[in-house]
Amino acid sequence: MKFVLPIILVAATLVLMALAIFGVGQSAGTVGIATGSAVPGLGSKADTSEQALGSFLTDIRRRNWDRAYSALSKTSSVDEPSFIQEWTGSNGSLRTFSTLETYEARPLHATSDDAQMRVRMRWTTPVGPVEDVRDLNLKHEGDVWKVVWPKFTAPTVPAQVIPVNYLRWDLVNGGADDGWGSRNVDAPRVRIISMNAVDSSEGAVVMGEVVNEDTIPAFVNVNATLVDGAGKAIDDESSFDKIAHVLLPKQVSAYRIDFPNIGLKNVKNVRMDVKATLVPASADPVIGVMDQKVDPDAQGKSVLRGQLLNESGQTVNIPHVIASFYDNNGRVIWVSDGYVDRALLPQTSEPFAVEIPKTLASKVQNFHVVVNQYSLGKS
Amino acid sequence: MQPKNLSDHSVLDKSVLAPAAQPASVLDDSVSADAVLKDSVLKEDFALKGRGFKPRRKYRKIDRGLSRCGRILAATRMQPWLLVWVLGANLGQVCAAQDIHAPTSVPAGEDTHFTTTGSDKATFYLVGPGVSSKSDVELAQGVRIPAQSVRNAGNYLAILCSDTCRSATFYVTPAQPATLTLRVHPSRVPVGQNDAVSGVALPFDQFHNLVIAPYEVNFQLTSGNSSVMSRAVRTLSGIAWFRTSSGKNTGILQVNAALNAVTSRRAVQQVASDPCNLRIKGQRTSKGIMVETEPVRDCSGNPVPDGTIVTFTASSENTKSSVDAPIKRGIARAQMEAPGATTISAASGVVMGNDLRIGAQP
Numbered sequence: 244m245k246f247v248l249p250i251i252l253v254a255a256t257l258v259l260m261a262l263a264i265f266g267v268g269q270s271a272g273t274v275g276i277a278t279g280s281a282v283p284g285l286g287s288k289a290d291t292s293e294q295a296l297g298s299f300l301t302d303i304r305r306r307n308w309d310r311a312y313s314a315l316s317k318t319s320s321v322d323e324p325s326f327i328q329e330w331t332g333s334n335g336s337l338r339t340f341s342t343l344e345t346y347e348a349r350p351l352h353a354t355s356d357d358a359q360m361r362v363r364m365r366w367t368t369p370v371g372p373v374e375d376v377r378d379l380n381l382k383h384e385g386d387v388w389k390v391v392w393p394k395f396t397a398p399t400v401p402a403q404v405i406p407v408n409y410l411r412w413d414l415v416n417g418g419a420d421d422g423w424g425s426r427n428v429d430a431p432r433v434r435i436i437s438m439n440a441v442d443s444s445e446g447a448v449v450m451g452e453v454v455n456e457d458t459i460p461a462f463v464n465v466n467a468t469l470v471d472g473a474g475k476a477i478d479d480e481s482s483f484d485k486i487a488h489v490l491l492p493k494q495v496s497a498y499r500i501d502f503p504n505i506g507l508k509n510v511k512n513v514r515m516d517v518k519a520t521l522v523p524a525s526a527d528p529v530i531g532v533m534d535q536k537v538d539p540d541a542q543g544k545s546v547l548r549g550q551l552l553n554e555s556g557q558t559v560n561i562p563h564v565i566a567s568f569y570d571n572n573g574r575v576i577w578v579s580d581g582y583v584d585r586a587l588l589p590q591t592s593e594p595f596a597v598e599i600p601k602t603l604a605s606k607v608q609n610f611h612v613v614v615n616q617y618s619l620g621k622s
Numbered sequence: 623m624q625p626k627n628l629s630d631h632s633v634l635d636k637s638v639l640a641p642a643a644q645p646a647s648v649l650d651d652s653v654s655a656d657a658v659l660k661d662s663v664l665k666e667d668f669a670l671k672g673r674g675f676k677p678r679r680k681y682r683k684i685d686r687g688l689s690r691c692g693r694i695l696a697a698t699r700m701q702p703w704l705l706v707w708v709l710g711a712n713l714g715q716v717c718a719a720q721d722i723h724a725p726t727s728v729p730a731g732e733d734t735h736f737t738t739t740g741s742d743k744a745t746f747y748l749v750g751p752g753v754s755s756k757s758d759v760e761l762a763q764g765v766r767i768p769a770q771s772v773r774n775a776g777n778y779l780a781i782l783c784s785d786t787c788r789s790a791t792f793y794v795t796p797a798q799p800a801t802l803t804l805r806v807h808p809s810r811v812p813v814g815q816n817d818a819v820s821g822v823a824l825p826f827d828q829f830h831n832l833v834i835a836p837y838e839v840n841f842q843l844t845s846g847n848s849s850v851m852s853r854a855v856r857t858l859s860g861i862a863w864f865r866t867s868s869g870k871n872t873g874i875l876q877v878n879a880a881l882n883a884v885t886s887r888r889a890v891q892q893v894a895s896d897p898c899n900l901r902i903k904g905q906r907t908s909k910g911i912m913v914e915t916e917p918v919r920d921c922s923g924n925p926v927p928d929g930t931i932v933t934f935t936a937s938s939e940n941t942k943s944s945v946d947a948p949i950k951r952g953i954a955r956a957q958m959e960a961p962g963a964t965t966i967s968a969a970s971g972v973v974m975g976n977d978l979r980i981g982a983q984p
Contacts, residue, residue, distance in 0.1 A: 408950045408951065410928055410929050410948060410950055412929065428809050428810075429807070429808045429809045429810060436972060454971050454972060455971075456896075456971060457810065458810065458893040458894070458927045458929075458930065459810070460929070491929055491930070491931045491946075491948060492927065492929055492930040492931060493896075493897075493930045493931050493932075493970045493971035493973075494931040494946060494971075495933070495971065495972075526928075526929050526948035526950070527948075529945065529946070529947055529948070529956070530945075530946075531943065531944070531945040531956065531957065531958070531959075532943060532944050532945070533941075533943040533958075533959045534941045534943060534959065535941060535942045535943060535944070536940055536941045536942070549941075549943075550959075552957075552959070554945070554956070554957055610942075611944070612944060613946065614946075
């Protein structure tokens with residue numbers, strides 16, 4: 244009798260260990276964070292396409308590159324370094340600072356030999372969570388499923404000399420012994436040229452456009468305060484990263500200020516405040532926004548997509564796209580933004596896409612895109 | 623011990639009884655007390671008391687003290703000559719008390735001498751804007767205030783203390799203007815703007831006190847070799863100001879303010895205004911369409927500064943391309959990708975340029 248309890252405990256422990264080793268990858272769904280084998284090397288065979296993809300993405304998330312690469316189909320014409328570079332990024336791009344946090348996969352279609360899965364990956368990045376949707380093909384090879392990985396061709400820039408008439412503004416600060424008011428330089432003149440406040444599913448949104456009217460660059464931030472009927476401030480927020488902060492002379496940028504969980508029905512007035520300070524800046528790089536068009540993406544959402552073309556001779560590490568959408572009266576009805584996770588090398592282009600809310604897609608008559616850029620080693 | 627005679631005793635009895643019943647009568651009948659209080663507020667106050675008025679609170683203590691002295695003298699049967707001697711000694715003390723006489727105003731940064739009365743040593747306190755000092759002085763020599771103690775203009779309080787404290791107030795006025803602070807706004811101004819340039823001049827003395835006395839300030843604005851404005855303005859409460867329009871040409875606008883021999887200069891940068899008649903031209907190249915502006919100028923013909931952004935937008939049937947290109951050497955240019963028939967427009971800030979239609983790539 245005294246051995247019964249220990250025997251039960253040992254048996255239960257063994258069962259749980261077996262479940263942990265062999266059971267998780269099979270029983271869990273395709274939500275990424277809980278999938279994968281607990282002990283490396285003891286993973287189960289990928290008997291289904293879902294299991295194969297789950298195991299593959301778990302290895303990616305754990306940066307277990309060898310195992311992930313071994314899960315690729317023989318038909319994949321990609322070498323391991325290129326495969327790793329595609330996931331880890333290069334040239335100081337946003338991807339180099341990102342980590343795959345979760346993923347969610349669902350089958351698009353499947354046969355006994357091949358399958359297509361749509362994967363929604365959620366990355367943690369320094370600029371906030373970024374979502375990436377990819378359609379992946381899987382093939383049944385032997386008795387396992389393998390991921391077919393398309394060939395990734397990293398942009399290569401030929402050796403060349405790109406003449407640039409270097410144009411920048413430097414800021415010289417006066418010394419401590421300056422007399423009062425003897426060397427003052429006024430802040431740049433910046434003006435809000437349009438403003439629109441709307442209710443969205445996540446709260447109130449104030450948006451519009453701001454222009455630098457001066458002949459010097461400006462660092463711009465737009466703040467808004469919602470005021471109720473009694474004249475009391477409800478909330479105040481800033482445009483944060485939904486604006487191109489550094490505006491060159493006569494440059495126009497859209498801005499968007501979000502007020503989460505606040506409805507406009509209680510708002511009587513919106514107080515706008517634009518702050519501009521003089522900053523050193525450069526007129527380069529020049530980034531063109533080519534082939535802009537609004538069309539539905541694979542999920543049926545309306546997106547504005549296009550190509551960013553770096554017309555300069557320096558690498559843009561993290562391009563940031565801010566798009567303003569106008570109705571037929573020329574009024575700004577929405578502002579979207581998005582980061583491109585690949586670096587923009589000189590004279591090369593990278594695709595981008597920003598989403599338009601479904602309710603507004605039909606009202607969009609025109610749009611304007613500005614490109615903000617962050618480069619390593621520059622403020 | 624018996625008294626020498628009854629009359630003396632009776633006199634003393636009266637004096638003992640009198641203060642209790644009518645304390646004021648002691649002072650009213652006393653010649654010595656009257657002399658001490660001559661030409662003072664005390665005299666009036668105590669005299670009124672005898673006619674039914676109550677003395678001010680601060681004199682009641684003195685009144686009670688003197689009454690008490692009378693009772694003590696009566697109780698100790700002090701002789702009248704002793705009373706006279708005590709009162710005389712008090713009179714001497716009062717005559718020897720210190721006092722200070724200050725001028726109503728003193729120029730900033732100048733040595734000042736205050737006359738004092740009295741003969742003893744005393745402590746002198748000076749309290750003013752940014753100043754607080756204490757020193758021992760001989761009353762016979764007066765009080766000398768060094769120049770560095772009265773550099774800041776404003777109200778000062780001088781206090782002289784020995785047995786009691788006496789005080790006097792005086793005002794330190796600013797000295798002659800030594801510097802002229804000139805504020806000009808803005809530091810950059812587009813050409814051709816009405817009432818766009820303003821300036822304020824404030825005269826200060828060598829101790830940085832604002833000179834409030836009225837002075838005439840001459841403002842002169844010059845652009846290149848030509849005079850834009852010349853105006854004499856009298857300061858009001860220490861301030862003189864002007865407002866004027868910006869010129870027609872870009873460049874430095876010199877602002878000069880002069881108050882006698884004191885001058886101050888500032889510069890305002892006159893910059894080009896918004897672009898005017900923004901015109902573009904373009905042609906197809908192997909890479910797409912090269913589009914550029916004609917030299918960009920404002921409506922006064924001044925070249926718009928390099929770095930100003932011109933936005934080129936190429937619209938074709940289905941797609942749109944845009945480039946924010948900076949003006950370099952007076953011209954903004956961009957490379958556009960548009961294989962089909964395209965309309966290209968340009969804008970700088972809120973100013974629109976002409977449209978350019980380019981046919982499809984052959």
